[in-house]
Amino acid sequence: MPEAYxxxxxxxxxxxxxxxxxxxxxxxxxxxxLEKTPGGPEGTGPTGKPRSLWSDAWHQLRxxxxxxVSGLLILFLVIIAIWPQLIASRDPLFCQLSKSQQGMQxxxxxxxxxxxxxxxxxxxxGARASITVGVCATLGAALLGSLLGGFAGFFGGVWxxxxxxxxxxxxxxxxxxxxxxxxxxxxxxxxWPVVGFIVLLGWPQIARIARGSVITAKQNDxxxxxxxxGAGSGRMLLRHVAPNAVAPVIVxxxxxxxxxxxxxxxxxxxxxxxxxxxxxxGIDISNAAPQIRNAPxxxxxxxxxxxxxxxxxxxxxxxxxxxxxxxxx
Amino acid sequence: xxxxxxRRLLQMIPVxxxxxxxxxxxxxxxxxxxxxxxxxKAPDPATAARIRQELHLDEPLWKQYFLYMGxxxxxxxxxxxxxxxxxxxxxxxxxVTLRLTLVAxxxxxxxxxxxxxxxxxxxxxxVDNSVLLMTLLVISIPTxxxxxxxxxxxxxxxxIIRPSVSSEAPFSxxxxxxxxxxxxxxxxxxxxxxxxxxxNVRADYVxxxxxxxxxxxxxxxxxxxxxxxxxVVTFIGADIGFLMGGAIVTEKIFNIHGVGYQIYQGxxxxxxxxxxxxxxxLVIVFLVANLLVDLLYAVLDPRIRYA
Numbered sequence: 001m002p003e004a005y006x007x008x009x010x011x012x013x014x015x016x017x018x019x020x021x022x023x024x025x026x027x028x029x030x031x032x033x034l035e036k037t038p039g040g041p042e043g044t045g046p047t048g049k050p051r052s053l054w055s056d057a058w059h060q061l062r063x064x065x066x067x068x069v070s071g072l073l074i075l076f077l078v079i080i081a082i083w084p085q086l087i088a089s090r091d092p093l094f095c096q097l098s099k100s101q102q103g104m105q106x107x108x109x110x111x112x113x114x115x116x117x118x119x120x121x122x123x124x125x126g127a128r129a130s131i132t133v134g135v136c137a138t139l140g141a142a143l144l145g146s147l148l149g150g151f152a153g154f155f156g157g158v159w160x161x162x163x164x165x166x167x168x169x170x171x172x173x174x175x176x177x178x179x180x181x182x183x184x185x186x187x188x189x190x191x192w193p194v195v196g197f198i199v200l201l202g203w204p205q206i207a208r209i210a211r212g213s214v215i216t217a218k219q220n221d222x223x224x225x226x227x228x229x230g231a232g233s234g235r236m237l238l239r240h241v242a243p244n245a246v247a248p249v250i251v252x253x254x255x256x257x258x259x260x261x262x263x264x265x266x267x268x269x270x271x272x273x274x275x276x277x278x279x280x281x282g283i284d285i286s287n288a289a290p291q292i293r294n295a296p297x298x299x300x301x302x303x304x305x306x307x308x309x310x311x312x313x314x315x316x317x318x319x320x321x322x323x324x325x326x327x328x329x
Numbered sequence: 330x331x332x333x334x335x336r337r338l339l340q341m342i343p344v345x346x347x348x349x350x351x352x353x354x355x356x357x358x359x360x361x362x363x364x365x366x367x368x369x370k371a372p373d374p375a376t377a378a379r380i381r382q383e384l385h386l387d388e389p390l391w392k393q394y395f396l397y398m399g400x401x402x403x404x405x406x407x408x409x410x411x412x413x414x415x416x417x418x419x420x421x422x423x424x425v426t427l428r429l430t431l432v433a434x435x436x437x438x439x440x441x442x443x444x445x446x447x448x449x450x451x452x453x454x455x456v457d458n459s460v461l462l463m464t465l466l467v468i469s470i471p472t473x474x475x476x477x478x479x480x481x482x483x484x485x486x487x488x489i490i491r492p493s494v495s496s497e498a499p500f501s502x503x504x505x506x507x508x509x510x511x512x513x514x515x516x517x518x519x520x521x522x523x524x525x526x527x528x529n530v531r532a533d534y535v536x537x538x539x540x541x542x543x544x545x546x547x548x549x550x551x552x553x554x555x556x557x558x559x560x561v562v563t564f565i566g567a568d569i570g571f572l573m574g575g576a577i578v579t580e581k582i583f584n585i586h587g588v589g590y591q592i593y594q595g596x597x598x599x600x601x602x603x604x605x606x607x608x609x610x611l612v613i614v615f616l617v618a619n620l621l622v623d624l625l626y627a628v629l630d631p632r633i634r635y636a
Contacts, residue, residue: 165340169347172612174574177592181355181604184596262471266578269473270593285474289582292481303474311469318465 053247057323067319073312080124081131088124092117092279110301113284114291123301126281129274130309133191133198134261140199141260142253145206150245152207153214154237160211167204175201176266183272194273198260209252213245220244251321258313265306281306337623341616348612349605353394356601401609407602415606418591423610426587428500429579430572432507433514437565441515445522445561446554452527460523464516472575476509476582493584503585510579514568521564525557532556559629566622570615 061067080087095117102112110119152163179197186193217223223240231240267273268282269289276283281302288298388396400407406415448460467475483489483505494502529535530553538548577589588607595603 165343166347168340168344169351172344172348172615173351174571174608174611174615176577177574177589177608177611178352180577180593180596181352181608185355258469262469265471266473269471270578270581289473289477292477293485296481299474299477303470303478307466307470307474310471311465314465314469 053324057320060323061319064319064323066315067323070312070315070319073308074316077127077131077309077312081128084125084128088121090118090121092121092125093277094118104297111295111297113298114287114295119284119298119301122279122284123281123305125279126284126302126305127309129191129278129280130261130264130306133194133264133274134257134313136191136195137198137202137260137264138253138257140195141202141256142206142249144199145203146210146246146249148203149207149210150214150237150242153211154218154233154241156215163207164211167207170201170204173201175263176270179263179267180270180272183267186272189275189278191274191278194264194267197267198263202256202260205256206249206252209248210245213248214241217241217245247324251317251324254320255314255317258310258317261306261313262310334620334624337620341620345612345616349398349609350394352608352612353397353601353605354390356604357390357393397605401606406606415602418603419607419610422586422588422591422607425585426573426576426580426589429503429506429510429576429585429587430569432500432503433511433572434565434569436507436511437515437518437568441518442522442558442561445519446526446549448519449523449526449557450530450549452523452530457523460519464519467512467516470512472509472513472578473582475512476506476579479505479509480582506579506583506585509582510572510576514565514572518561518564522557522561525560526553529553529557559626562629563622563626566618566625569618570611573614574611 084092095115096112097116102116104111110123113119113122148163148167152160178201182197182200183193218241220240223236226236226240264273265280265282265285268280269286271286273282274280284302285299285306288295288302292299397407404416406419408414444460448457451457484491484493490505491502494506534556535548535553538552539545543552573588576585576587577593579585580587580589581593588611592604592607594600595607
């Protein structure tokens with residue numbers, strides 16, 4: 001162990017951004033092991049033919065029950081997010097005050113909310129907002145984070161110092177409080193301000209992982225060999241470093257997706273996330289919460305749907321991590 | 330060590346300025362604070378202009394920021410919407426949130442490490458699998474859902490506790506809110522301890538300790554646990570800042586008048602000094618907690634030396 005040792009660095013690698021994020025920093029035990037195994041040790045298939053990390057991971061995923069269950073669940077959620085009318089024929093905005101807070105009835109399995117809207121229909125339609133926010137925010141944060149983090153890790157020096165400090169600035173802002181301050185200015189009722197905010201505070205987490213794994217991948221012999229053979233920075237980065245550094249980013253991003261959905265609901269609950277007429281689980285839960293004594297069904301169905309969705313993405317992330325981390329086998 | 334601390338403190342300065350400036354900028358985008366002072370009435374233009382000048386609102390934003398920071402470092406955080414000094418609000422709100430955070434951290438330590446050790450030692454068995462499943466469930470249920478459901482069940486339906494917390498917020502009333510606040514971090518602590526224990530249980534020094542004939546209890550508590558807790562302790566240290574910031578949801582559910590409540594009021598009333606002041610202190614707490622965690626790392630693991 002070297003004399004001079006930056007503990008900040010160790011901690012970042014040991015427990016990824018255990019900081020401001022709360023629901024965002026789910027990945028601490030996951031990334032730790034991944035970062036130490038930059039390349040994919042070639043698995044050997046039954047035929048004795050060496051397989052790449054990816055086909056090896058796929059081979060393992062197909063046999064993992066957690067992956068199959070969460071994958072099917074996510075497929076179902078994505079389908080109803082795109083075509084909610086497949087399983088819910090009513091209009092989520094059609095409400096009859098006369099049915100306010102009534103319980104289960106034929107044709108209305110989840111009962112009615114305070115406004116007399118059908119809880120089943122609203123729960124089905126709520127998937128769209130959550131999935132859209134989760135997927136868009138994850139794509140945005142993963143792209144921005146891996147670009148900036150990879151850049152900082154690959155070029156090092158001043159770039160690294162400056163980008164790391166910028167990431168620290170966004171880390172220093174408590175997520176939920178930051179959301180209250182930033183989003184209370186917004187009046188738009190679309191999902192984009194929420195997506196933008198989550199990307200803004202979410203990219204540093206991905207950037208740290210990407211930076212760490214690019215630094216590890218950069219030190220490999222084959223990268224040094226490529227440099228010795230005269231490869232330019234662009235070719236080295238794209239052909240040699242990136243493919244070997246991308247696995248941890250994928251794992252962290254998958255798990256982050258679940259936590260972003262949870263964060264969106266929390267922000268909507270506080271009144272600064274999505275706004276009506278967007279149908280969102282967070283808004284419905286927030287409206288149902290004061291009435292929990294009279295009509296607990298109004299809270300339990302959207303809350304259950306939300307929790308199952310978050311659970312599905314986190315389980316998927318767990319399965320992908322196990323498959324991409326050969327050390328655990 | 331001394332040089333390392335100084336370097337870290339210097340690195341903190343740009344981060345502190347960046348974070349607080351971002352918050353300052355966004356709060357000032359919230360709306361016109363002078364108009365908010367007058368409520369529904371239209372302010373007299375001359376009075377409005379005088380107030381603007383007194384509060385330096387006619388200066389460019391960066392200058393306002395530095396004037397404000399200058400005041401903060403002299404201990405003047407300005408006045409809240411009801412005429413109270415922001416420092417007075419802080420003196421009443423921060424102790425409440427600190428107590429809540431303390432309850433949450435103690436629960437995390439006891440339950441999280443306990444469950445983590447139990448499942449890490451029995452990796453792959455029933456105990457381990459059920460603990461893992463429980464942590465997954467806890468992580469996927471958002472705090473505001475678990476908060477309302479627990480409050481309803483324990484406070485209203487079964488009447489075991491008082492459903493809302495009084496304004497003094499003594500420790501005895503903060504137990505359930507503390508549990509709710511701790512839940513998600515608790516699951517992380519459990520998983521982290523489990524991974525760490527499961528990795529170290531096969532280490533040479535554990536085998537040596539068993540071979541020496543030490544009792545199992547002593548091997549676990551003195552040899553295994555001490556080495557496995559390093560990542561856990563650092564996580565909990567960094568978690569302090571997150572819990573204090575994230576307490577806003579818990580405080581809303583249980584009607585606790587802590588930091589989150591005051592910031593929420595500040596935003597509703599367009600009162601910039603309250604919001605910026607409270608968040609500035611939170612950012613400082615967060616940065617200092619992170620520094621302490623890094624220093625603690627060297628205490629726990631003597632192999633680490635600071636340059």
